[in-house]
Each structure stands twice: as C-alpha cells, then as structure tokens.
C-alpha cells in the first residue's frame with residue numbers, strides 16, 4: 179500500500195476508534211495534512227446540529243479488542259455522577275486492560291479479584307481475551323454495581339448468581355450455552371474496603387488481585403491498604419495472590435502516601451514495565467503507573 183493510502187487508512191481507523199469509544203469531537207484528528215480538501219458544508223451543518231443537541235446523561239461506548247471483538251459499556255457522560263467516580267471508564271482501566279491483554283498468561287485459568295471495578299472495562303476485556311477460570315468484579319456503590327451488572331450482560335456473559343436462569347436460557351439459546359460453558363465464572367460482588375472481613379476475602383481463594391484508579395483520594399487510602407494487607411496474607415493453594423495496582427499519578431503526595439502506608443504494613447512494590455501495544459484511545463501523556471505489590 180502506498181504511504182498516502184496507508185496514512186489515510188490509519189486516520190480512518192483513529193476516527194472509527196474515537197467514534198465507537200464516544201470521544202469528544204475536539205479529540206478527533208480533524209486537522210490532518212492527509213485531508214487535502216475542505217470538508218463539505220453539509221458535514222459542518224450536521225456537526226452544528228450535534229453540538230446543539232442536549233446531551234443525554236448516559237451513552238454506550240465500544241472499545242475494540244485486538245481479537246476483533248469489542249467491550250461495549252453503558253457509561254455516564256459526567257465524570258462524577260450519583261456521588262461516585264465509578265460510572266465512567268478511567269485511563270488507568272484502559273492501561274491495565276492493555277497490559278493484561280499483553281500478559282494474558284498471568285490471568286489464564288486463574289481466579290481474579292478486581293477491587294473498585296467501576297463499570298467493568300478492565301474485567302470484561304480480561305474475560306474476553308485472557309481465559310480466566312473465574313473473575314470476581316467488586317465495588318461498593320450500588321449504582322456502580324447495577325451498571326456493572328448491566329455491562330456484564332451487555333457483553334454476553336451471565337453472572338454466577340443467575341445460573342438458575344441460565345439453564346432456562348440455555349434451552350432457548352444455544353449460542354449463550356456454548357459461550358457460558360466455555361467462559362469464566364463471573365461474580366459482581368458488593369465489597370466495601372471499610373467493612374469487608376479477612377474471612378470473606380480468604381473465602382474467595384483468588385490467585386490474582388487487580389485494581390485500576392483506586393489511588394486518588396487520601397481519605398480512602400487506609401481502608402484500601404488494609405484490604406491489600408489482608409489479601410497479601412491470604413493463601414490460595416499455599417501461595418499468596420499476585421497483586422497489581424494501576425493508577426494515574428495526579429498528585430504526587432497521594433502516590434507517596436500510598437507507598438508510605440504500604441511500607442508501614444510491610445508491603446513492598448515494584449514498578450511493572452509498560453506494555454508495548456497501545457490499543458485504546460486515552461491521554462498517552464497522563465502519568466499512569468502499574469505497581470506489583472510484594473508481600
């Protein structure tokens with residue numbers, strides 16, 4: 179393919195990704211040298227119509243996976259709504275999903291617990307691409323859990339708690355049966371870091387724990403650390419779980435507080451090298467770090 183055609187194909191792909199992921203119009207690569215002609219007036223009219231429309235509070239976004247499949251999510255438009263940050267997908271969730279897809283062996287045939295899952299991007303991407311044995315999504319906010327469960331269904335998965343209904347669905351729909359029998363056991367648990375007990379955590383028997391963008395508020399750091407401490411002391415088949423935490427460093431003080439508090443409970447960490455393939459659209463200049471915790 180000649181370079182101009184290749185560039186045009188790449189540009190088209192960036193538009194497609196941006197459109198499906200519901201990016202702001204201003205984030206699209208409008209001003210690009212490969213567009214030699216002026217856009218049509220009709221296009222400007224349509225754009226003006228769109229910009230004048232009242233925004234709805236929720237939308238559907240699709241994130242394309244390298245398998246050709248996608249993760250489709252119902253998300254809110256506002257970054258904080260219902261008093262929670264959990265109803266949108268944050269950059270660290272996309273980063274963690276990209277890293278997981280590149281390191282799928284860590285998740286394959288294992289039981290995963292995700293803390294503060296929000297509406298499910300990372301976990302659904304892992305369930306679709308990394309072949310986990312079981313995946314426990316968790317959060318504490320009831321609106322977030324409701325939207326998370328809706329998104330799990332939207333992507334063709336059935337929750338373990340619905341396996342009674344599942345038999346009925348199987349006889350009605352052969353495709354669902356095949357997908358569910360092969361897929362991971364999925365749970366969406368209400369798990370509040372302030373009140374969950376050591377027994378509840380160790381009953382989950384997890385091999386891997388992950389979380390994205392849960393280090394943003396000094397007020398919630400101590401309860402998160404206590405959950406991480408309890409998890410790192412638990413054992414599954416004689417081994418403690420591997421724990422990975424991804425977050426955007428917005429305020430260095432919050433990051434340092436997290437590290438200091440980890441140190442106080444005897445948990446070390448190492449920075450995990452970044453993955454090579456950028457699959458999703460997010461701000462590549464935002465300072466995202468992935469830590470592996472060392473008990």
Ligand SMILES: C[S@@+](CC[C@H](N)C(=O)[O-])C[C@H]1O[C@@H](n2cnc3c(N)ncnc32)[C@H](O)[C@@H]1O
Nearest residue numbers: 263264267268271294295296318370371390391
């Ligand atoms: C910034 S959002 C990140 C959501 C998702 N992981 C992402 O990156 O898109 C933080 C999440 O942590 C959850 N959270 C905050 N405090 C919590 C607590 N005490 N127990 C459980 N989850 C909590 C919120 O409900 C929210 O879903």
